[in-house]
Amino acid sequence: MLQGVPMGGESGGPTSTPQLTVSEVVNAFLHVRVEHLDLKEKTRLNHRAHHTYRIRSTGLGARPMLTISQAEVDDWLQHLTARGWSAGTIDRTHALLAAAHAWHRSRCPRPART
Numbered sequence: 001m002l003q004g005v006p007m008g009g010e011s012g013g014p015t016s017t018p019q020l021t022v023s024e025v026v027n028a029f030l031h032v033r034v035e036h037l038d039l040k041e042k043t044r045l046n047h048r049a050h051h052t053y054r055i056r057s058t059g060l061g062a063r064p065m066l067t068i069s070q071a072e073v074d075d076w077l078q079h080l081t082a083r084g085w086s087a088g089t090i091d092r093t094h095a096l097l098a099a100a101h102a103w104h105r106s107r108c109p110r111p112a113r114t
Helices: 022-035 039-044 070-082 092-107
Strands: none
Touching: none
């Protein structure tokens, strides 16, 4: 499911742009997961770990500090594909992170401030 996921253009249909790599998808997703950690959890992750965690189930890292399930990644990829995100977007990293933040907020809404 992860390898060679076709992506389309943001405003149009599918394009023939290069496809997202597994590491791009995983790293963007995990970057956002870290962004949404509470302060106590964040302080337990050092800067190096912040950039080196991987999905445990795919064997992309020996002992990740933070893990996500294959089902979560598949769900996020479906979300991206349905919205026509393209790997050829000029600012691809920003687009991936924005999409990941939106995906995370839709599934893990923060409690309303009172």
